[in-house]
Structures are given as structure tokens and as C-alpha cells.
Amino acid sequence: MNPLDSKSLGPGLYIVATPIGNLGDLSPRAAAILSHADIIAVEDSRVTAGLLRHIGVKRPMLPYHDHNAEGMRPGLIARMATQAVALVSDAGTPLISDPGYKLVRDARAAGHAVVTIPGPCAAVAALTLAGLPTDRFLFVGFLPSKAKARADAVAQVAGIRATLVLYESARRTAACLCALAEGLGDREAAVTREITKTFEEAVTGTLSTLAARYADAPPRGEVVIVVAPPGEAPAASAEDGDAALAEALTRLPAARAAGEVAKRLGLDRKTLYARALAMKG
Structure with missing residues (x-):
């Protein structure tokens, strides 16, 4: 059967985004995955238990967070060979500002299916x-x-x-x-x-x-x-060009130095080349 069929999840890792505040933001697909996963890896079981109560289900949970991830990861990877393992954070999309990427990396390296169920992200x-x-x-x-x-x-x-x-x-x-x-x-x-x-x-x-x-x-x-991003940078001046040329000429011939500085500062290459020749002469 299709491994994404919520009533018969195939083995592997399911990355499930959860609400960041409003429980109504849990997607139907996320609810279905959580309802049928064999095990849910959670940051805090109390938080996830509240979410599961919201959708009217109980599922086995294992803690997976900053302080125990190294020790818990091998066991979770082993489970993925035969079980559907869901990964959630307390709020939002797992792996964003948390260490879950290592679980994804190792699951993929072990040849297990990795599926993402996108949703809220602060x-x-x-x-x-x-x-x-x-x-x-x-x-x-x-x-x-x-x-x-x-x-x-x-x-x-x-x-x-x-x-x-x-x-x-x-x-x-x-x-x-x-x-x-x-x-x-x-x-x-x-x-x-x-x-x-x-x-x-x-x-x-x-x-x-x-x-x-x-x-x-x-x-x-x-x-x-x-x-907001920074405003537009001020245009490079002739003095900026001279300073950059002086440095470039210590390691490059005039033509290449002029080309490098023109590309980096947005100045005219021919003018820079003439200036480079004058500086060398």
C-alpha cells in the first residue's frame, strides 16, 4: 500500500509540523500521521500529549531533544526499519532551530524512507x-x-x-x-x-x-x-579603485588586476587598466 496512506503508514521517518499556538493550524494530514505512527519522538511529552488529546488519540512517545539526542538516535533509527516514527517539536516545524537534522541524516544514510509533513513555522x-x-x-x-x-x-x-x-x-x-x-x-x-x-x-x-x-x-x-536588508551600498570612488588596484598589482599583471577590481567594485575596466599602467610606470 502507499506509505503515505494514513491508515497503513510504511516504515520510516515522518517529519511533522505542529501548531505554533493555534491548534486549529494542525493540518488534516499531520493529524492522520500522528494518529497512526507507531512511535512519536517528542521534545516534551506533556506538550505533545496535549496536541494528541486535541485530535482524540493516544500514541506511544519517546523523548528526543538536545540533551538526549545522541543516545536516543540509534534506537530510533533501528525502529524505522519496521515502524513509522514521527518526529515533532513542541511547536512549529522540526529541524528549524533544533537538532533534528541529524536524525534525518542518519535515517537517510540507513536507507529508510523520510517524509515531510509541512505546516506552521514561526x-x-x-x-x-x-x-x-x-x-x-x-x-x-x-x-x-x-x-x-x-x-x-x-x-x-x-x-x-x-x-x-x-x-x-x-x-x-x-x-x-x-x-x-x-x-x-x-x-x-x-x-x-x-x-x-x-x-x-x-x-x-x-x-x-x-x-x-x-x-x-x-x-x-x-x-x-x-x-530589513541594508540599503544600497555607496558607489565605489576613484580612490577606492586606486587602493584596490595597488593591492591587486602586488600579485597580478595590470590587465588581470584591472579586470578583478572592475568586477569587484563595479568600475570601468578600461579606466582601471589605464590607471594600473600608470601606477606600474
């Missing part, structure tokens, strides 16, 4: 609420909690020409926004919270404005921060 949902460019985005996850490490992480993504999506705890939201404003400049951003729940909210403004808003009154609930 990062994508926040993008739809923020009103910022969505043609290119980078999911950053959680920034480090310590100031120096957080500043270093922000610096690493400062030049990326994409909208940034970050998860953050409510109590650290203001500090995160301050670090982003300092490291990225005062870009447009949105703080989204309680997505799909009764008090769903998306507050927009500049990073500094948002940091001030939440400085003394942290938001409540689950928070996702969305930050």
Missing part, C-alpha cells in the same frame, strides 16, 4: 506579518546571550543583502534590538509575537525606536524579530 509566519522584503531572507535563529558574542554574531551578518529573521526570548528582546541597531545601523524592523494566538501582534519601526519601546516593558509571549 520564522516564515513572522515574515508575512512584518511587511519587509521577502524575496531573500536569512534565518539567524537565536543570537548569543552574552554581549560580546552577540555583537560578533551581528557583525557576521551585517553585510548580507537579505531580510534577517531572529528568534528571541521576551526578556532579552530590548538588548537584542540594541545590539542589532548598533551593529547594523538603524534599519526598519518588526517585532512579532504570539503568532496565531489571540494577542498576535507585529510592531514595526526602526531598530532604535523598537529598542526604546521595549526597554522598560518587555513584550510578552514568543518573539520573532524581522530586520
Whole structure:
């Protein structure tokens, strides 16, 4: 029978997205998979038990999370040879900001079927609420909690020409926004919270404005921060071209140095070649 027939699941791994707040967002297909899986690998059995009660079923569960994944993984992989194993996180899509990818990797390496049942994801949902460019985005996850490490992480993504999506705890939201404003400049951003729940909210403004808003009154609930990409970079100047040429000429002949700098800075190649010859002469 078809391994995706919910009444006779074939053996393998089923990656099941679960609601991020509103239980009505559980898809019929996800409910069917959870209802018929032989075992469900869960972050917290209490959370998943609540979801199973919502759909009126009971299924065996095994804990699978950051602290026990290495020890639990071999047993789960062995089960997949003959059983349907469902993987869920407490909320949203498994593998997004959690270690589940190793289970997928090992399941595939063992030759087991791997099936995804897509659904809610807080990062994508926040993008739809923020009103910022969505043609290119980078999911950053959680920034480090310590100031120096957080500043270093922000610096690493400062030049990326994409909208940034970050998860953050409510109590650290203001500090995160301050670090982003300092490291990225005062870009447009949105703080989204309680997505799909009764008090769903998306507050927009500049990073500094948002940091001030939440400085003394942290938001409540689950928070996702969305930050606009950087503005257009200023055009390279003749001085920029000279500096780049001087460096390139230490390792390349004039023609190749001019070509490399023209491509990197967007300047005219012929002008650069003439300048390179003058610098060499």
C-alpha cells in the first residue's frame, strides 16, 4: 500500500509540523500521521500529549531533544526499519532551530524512507506579518546571550543583502534590538509575537525606536524579530579603485588586476587598466 496512506503508514521517518499556538493550524494530514505512527519522538511529552488529546488519540512517545539526542538516535533509527516514527517539536516545524537534522541524516544514510509533513513555522509566519522584503531572507535563529558574542554574531551578518529573521526570548528582546541597531545601523524592523494566538501582534519601526519601546516593558509571549536588508551600498570612488588596484598589482599583471577590481567594485575596466599602467610606470 502507499506509505503515505494514513491508515497503513510504511516504515520510516515522518517529519511533522505542529501548531505554533493555534491548534486549529494542525493540518488534516499531520493529524492522520500522528494518529497512526507507531512511535512519536517528542521534545516534551506533556506538550505533545496535549496536541494528541486535541485530535482524540493516544500514541506511544519517546523523548528526543538536545540533551538526549545522541543516545536516543540509534534506537530510533533501528525502529524505522519496521515502524513509522514521527518526529515533532513542541511547536512549529522540526529541524528549524533544533537538532533534528541529524536524525534525518542518519535515517537517510540507513536507507529508510523520510517524509515531510509541512505546516506552521514561526520564522516564515513572522515574515508575512512584518511587511519587509521577502524575496531573500536569512534565518539567524537565536543570537548569543552574552554581549560580546552577540555583537560578533551581528557583525557576521551585517553585510548580507537579505531580510534577517531572529528568534528571541521576551526578556532579552530590548538588548537584542540594541545590539542589532548598533551593529547594523538603524534599519526598519518588526517585532512579532504570539503568532496565531489571540494577542498576535507585529510592531514595526526602526531598530532604535523598537529598542526604546521595549526597554522598560518587555513584550510578552514568543518573539520573532524581522530586520530589513541594508540599503544600497555607496558607489565605489576613484580612490577606492586606486587602493584596490595597488593591492591587486602586488600579485597580478595590470590587465588581470584591472579586470578583478572592475568586477569587484563595479568600475570601468578600461579606466582601471589605464590607471594600473600608470601606477606600474
